[in-house]
Structures are given as structure tokens and as C-alpha cells.
Amino acid sequence: MTTPCIICVAITGSLPTKANNPAVPITVAEQIESTHEAFEAGASIVHAHVRNDDGTPSSDPARFAALKEGIERHCPGMIIQFSTGGRSGAGRTRGGMLPLRPDMASLSVGSNNFPTRVYENPPDLVDWLAAEMLAHDVKPEIEAFDLSHILKAKDMADKGQLAGTPYIQFVMGVKNAMPVDRDVFDYYVRTVGRLFGPGAPWCAAGIGAHQLTLNEWAIGAGGHARTGLEDNVRLDRDRLAPSNGALVRRAVDICDRHARPVATWQEARRILGLRLPEGAREARAVRA
Numbered sequence: 001m002t003t004p005c006i007i008c009v010a011i012t013g014s015l016p017t018k019a020n021n022p023a024v025p026i027t028v029a030e031q032i033e034s035t036h037e038a039f040e041a042g043a044s045i046v047h048a049h050v051r052n053d054d055g056t057p058s059s060d061p062a063r064f065a066a067l068k069e070g071i072e073r074h075c076p077g078m079i080i081q082f083s084t085g086g087r088s089g090a091g092r093t094r095g096g097m098l099p100l101r102p103d104m105a106s107l108s109v110g111s112n113n114f115p116t117r118v119y120e121n122p123p124d125l126v127d128w129l130a131a132e133m134l135a136h137d138v139k140p141e142i143e144a145f146d147l148s149h150i151l152k153a154k155d156m157a158d159k160g161q162l163a164g165t166p167y168i169q170f171v172m173g174v175k176n177a178m179p180v181d182r183d184v185f186d187y188y189v190r191t192v193g194r195l196f197g198p199g200a201p202w203c204a205a206g207i208g209a210h211q212l213t214l215n216e217w218a219i220g221a222g223g224h225a226r227t228g229l230e231d232n233v234r235l236d237r238d239r240l241a242p243s244n245g246a247l248v249r250r251a252v253d254i255c256d257r258h259a260r261p262v263a264t265w266q267e268a269r270r271i272l273g274l275r276l277p278e279g280a281r282e283a284r285a286v287r288a
């Protein structure tokens with residue numbers, strides 16, 4: 001049977017503004033509403049950053065807590081993934097929300113260049129973030145901006161710093177980091193299979209217009225897909241994306257063309273080895 005495709009929606013990020021696209025959700029209330037539409041459209045993971053009232057990036061655990069509560073209420077079962085990325089805070093403040101026990105969190109395991117700066121992930125901070133995720137039962141999504149990050153994840157898994165099979169996301173098309181290159185992509189896929197086993201799940205994200213390219217490649221190659229306004233605010237050259245949900249619907253269409261069923265949140269949790277959400281036990285009993 002074809003593996004269902006997990007669609008992750010990256011709703012906000014730390015860079016896009018209302019000036020780029022008025023549909024970018026900034027307040028927690030907007031984020032919950034936008035996530036709900038994306039969930040209904042087929043997304044089973046929400047990847048989230050939070051913002052201050054003025055729209056600048058934040059790492060305030062209280063905002064993350066409010067967002068988590070709202071998503072759990074309006075999108076029951078959806079996998080919640082918080083960003084520990086570098087734009088929203090320095091050092092350990094990047095992981096200050098991990099005690100909230102989201103299902104997942106992004107984890108960058110090495111440094112690289114970004115469009116205008118160095119994306120710094122020093123080894124001691126990477127070790128600390130991974131230890132916090134282990135302590136709070138948060139599954140990391142390894143953000144592979146470079147091949148070395150996939151091999152670093154293998155090293156960390158072997159040392160017991162990551163629980164279970166690492167879930168690797170290939171990120172392509174960030175200026176000054178790894179470009180969108182099909183040979184590299186294919187090598188990434190082979191490397192994940194070689195290091196973590198042929199069935200190991202992986203996903204891919206492309207930036208800007210490359211979002212569509214990476215959705216096509218990942219869905220066609222049996223991986224999972226990330227979409228959303230964090231990475232791309234347009235449908236095409238002439239049209240802004242009307243919502244996160246619209247970008248999810250575009251990914252669902254690609255799944256249809258490749259005869260990939262879209263993963264429900266239950267299937268996504270099983271594929272990724274995640275716990276069931278609080279209160280889902282009755283749902284499981286009904287299905288059984």
C-alpha cells in the first residue's frame with residue numbers, strides 16, 4: 001500500500017509580514033483560525049513560531065501556550081510542532097517553550113549561512129535542545145540545511161540523544177544555503193534510507209517558488225511535504241496565496257496526481273511514532 005503523505009503547514013515563520021501577504025497570521029487568534037482551515041484542508045502537522053504584538057519574532061512561552069491550547073481545542077489530534085529556530089531568540093531562550101510538551105519541535109543540528117547572516121547552532125546549544133526534547137517527550141524534526149546535518153542526526157541517534165528514528169526535513173532554496181538541486185535531493189533520500197532504514201520517514205521544504213518544486217519531488221518520491229506561508233506567500237508569479245489552507249489544498253492536489261492518500265492525524269502520528277493526544281483514547285476505542 002502507498003504510504004499516506006503527511007502534510008505539514010508552516011503557518012507564520014519569523015519573517016513574512018502582512019505587507020508581504022495580508023493572509024500571514026500574526027496574532028495567536030489569527031494563527032488558530034488559519035491552522036484550523038489548513039487542518040480541514042488536510043494538514044496533520046502545524047509548524048509554528050509566535051510573534052509579538054508588533055509582528056516581530058518572539059519566543060515567549062506564554063504565547064506558545066496560548067497557541068497550543070487553541071489548536072488543541074479547535075483542531076483535536078493535529079500534531080503541534082514548535083520552532084526552536086534561531087530568529088526568534090538567542091541561545092537557550094529558543095527552547096524555553098519545550099516544557100509545554102508540544103508533540104514535536106524543529107531542531108537544527110548544525111550551522112550554515114542564511115540570506116544575510118550566519119544561522120548559528122553551536123554544538124553545546126544543539127546538545128541542550130536535544131536533551132530538553134528527550135526530557136519532555138518532544139519529537140524533533142531535524143532541519144537539514146546541509147548534508148552534514150543528516151549525518152549529525154545519525155551520530156546523535158547512535159549516542160541516544162534522539163529518541164526513535166529521526167525525522168529529517170530537507171530544506172532547499174534558502175539563499176546562501178543548499179540550493180534546489182535534484183541530484184542532491186536524490187542523494188539525501190538515499191542517505192536517509194541507508195542511515196535509518198528503507199522505511200524511515202522524511203520530508204522536504206522549498207522556499208519561495210521552490211515550495212511547489214519540493215512538494216512535487218517529495219510527494220513523488222514517497223516522502224512527506226511541507227507547505228505554508230512561512231516558506232512562500234504566493235500561489236504563482238501573479239497571485240498571492242489567499243491562505244495557508246489554499247497552499248495545503250495545492251499540496252493535496254499533488255498527492256492526488258501521485259496517487260498518494262493524504263495522512264490523517266492518526267496515520268501521521270503512527271508513521272512518526274508519536275503519542276496519542278490527551279483525550280484521544282475514546283476516539284481510538286471507537287475506531288477499534
Ligand SMILES: [Zn+2]
Binds near residue numbers: 013014048049083230
Ligand atoms: Zn519555522
